[in-house]
Amino acid sequence: MTTWKDAPNRSIDVDGVTFAYRELGNGSDVPVVFLHHLTAVLDDWDPRIVDGIAAHHRVIAFDNRGVGATGGSVPTTVEQMGADAIAFIRALGLEQVDLFGFSLGGGVAQMVALQAPELVRRMILAGTGPRGGGGIDKMATIVGGAYLKAALTRSDPRNFLFFPRTPEGKHAASQYLGRLKERTQNRDEGISLRAGIAQIKAIRHAGKSAPDDLSLITHPVLVANGDHDLMVDSSHSADMARRLPDAQLKIYPDSGHGGVFQHHRTFVPDALQFLAH
Numbered sequence: 001m002t003t004w005k006d007a008p009n010r011s012i013d014v015d016g017v018t019f020a021y022r023e024l025g026n027g028s029d030v031p032v033v034f035l036h037h038l039t040a041v042l043d044d045w046d047p048r049i050v051d052g053i054a055a056h057h058r059v060i061a062f063d064n065r066g067v068g069a070t071g072g073s074v075p076t077t078v079e080q081m082g083a084d085a086i087a088f089i090r091a092l093g094l095e096q097v098d099l100f101g102f103s104l105g106g107g108v109a110q111m112v113a114l115q116a117p118e119l120v121r122r123m124i125l126a127g128t129g130p131r132g133g134g135g136i137d138k139m140a141t142i143v144g145g146a147y148l149k150a151a152l153t154r155s156d157p158r159n160f161l162f163f164p165r166t167p168e169g170k171h172a173a174s175q176y177l178g179r180l181k182e183r184t185q186n187r188d189e190g191i192s193l194r195a196g197i198a199q200i201k202a203i204r205h206a207g208k209s210a211p212d213d214l215s216l217i218t219h220p221v222l223v224a225n226g227d228h229d230l231m232v233d234s235s236h237s238a239d240m241a242r243r244l245p246d247a248q249l250k251i252y253p254d255s256g257h258g259g260v261f262q263h264h265r266t267f268v269p270d271a272l273q274f275l276a277h
Contacts, residue, residue, distance in 0.1 A: 001025070004050040005183040009042075009069070014084075014091045020069035020188065021062035021088075025054030030121050032098045032275065033089060034061040035105030035112075037127070038143075038203065039196045041068035041188040046261045047179050052268035053100070057275060060097075062088055064108070066195045068188045074198035078104075078131070078206045082111025089119060098275055100124040103232065103257065104199060107131065107206055113217045123217075124271055126224040126260045129236025130243065132211035140204065142230050161231055162258030169255070172262040214243040221247040222274040224267060226259025248274070 007022040022042055023031075032053055034045060045061055053059055065084045066074030075081050085108055089097055098121050101109030106128025113120045143161065150157035156177055163173040221244050225237040234251065241249040250270055252259040260267040 001055075004045065004047040004054070006185075009186055009188070011069070012088070012091050014087050017065060017072040018070065019062055019065075019088050019091070021060060023058065023060045024050060025056070025058050027055070028057040028275075030096050030098055031058040031060050031094060032100055033085075034059065035064075035085060035099060035101040035108045036061070036067075037103035037105060038199050039191045041191055043183055043188045044180060046176060046264060047182055048264045049260065049268060049271075052264070053271060053275070056272055057098070060092070063188065064088070066198065067191055074195045074202070076198055076201050076205065078107045078111050078202050079115070081108045081202065082115050085112050086116045086119060095119075096121050098122045098124075100271070101126070101128060102260070103127045104203060107203075110212065110214075110217065113219055114212060117217070117219070120219050122220045122222075122275060122277075124222045124224065124274065125237075125240065126267075127226075127229060127232055127237075127257045128240075129232045130211060130214060130240045131206045132209050133207065133232075133236040133239065139207070139231055140200070143200075158258065162256055163262060164226075164228055164254065164256050166254065169262070172255070172258075176258065176261045214240065215245055218245050220274070220277070222250065222271065223247050224250045224252070224260050224270070226255030226257060226262065227251050227253055228255070229257045229259070231257040 007024045010021050011018050063070035065072040099109040106125040146157040146160035159173045163169040223237050223241040225234050241247040252263040255262040
């Protein structure tokens with residue numbers, strides 16, 4: 001079977017904009033669509049998670065508008081990001097999908113479920129919280145500090161944002177960032193500074209918006225996070241799980257925002273069990 005590091009780059013026209021995507025696996029009627037984090041492109045998905053889920057399901061990951069190799073400009077709201085994701089899914093001719101949204105992608109997944117509920121069967125929301133959850137200004141400070149530390153140490157800011165600064169966390173960060181480099185051919189384009197700033201504006205707008213009525217999302221949802229998430233406080237994940245009518249909560253120990261990557265050996269079976277129903 002083709003693995004994530006070898007999956008070919010594909011593109012599709014969506015309302016005049018070229019969307020870049022990759023797909024993998026063919027084990028299920030309902031594909032799993034991956035929605036990614038702030039500043040991430042296709043090569044920022046953990047191969048162990050993609051390959052693990054693709055062993056049993058068709059997986060589709062894409063760059064939303066203005067990101068990586070996809071054309072156009074990044075929207076300034078998560079609602080519009082959700083509308084773009086819906087347009088992409090429909091352009092592929094898909095009638096129903098499962099969603100795996102990580103961080104910002106989890107916010108986008110909620111917008112898809114609210115705007116086109118008939119399109120969604122099940123959702124996994126990892127390292128994310130509800131709109132209007134609070135603490136958004138604190139997150140901006142944390143992200144800024146991590147980027148400064150990364151610049152000073154010539155390292156990836158995800159060392160500081162996704163993983164605890166414990167021996168286990170540092171080891172997990174090193175392993176994760178190493179896995180992201182496994183693909184050596186036909187890599188995606190990096191995100192532009194302008195696009196990253198637009199995404200931050202969208203996140204700030206979502207953080208200061210009125211909370212959504214999550215009781216409207218009646219789909220089964222798996223909410224996952226680490227127990228010490230610096231970016232999206234773990235309490236927001238718990239709050240979101242309480243407000244969703246059909247949610248289960250998985251909190252992984254001694255881990256942060258990237259808990260699903262640090263604990264991929266546990267998370268992948270948890271995700272597969274959830275998606276199998």
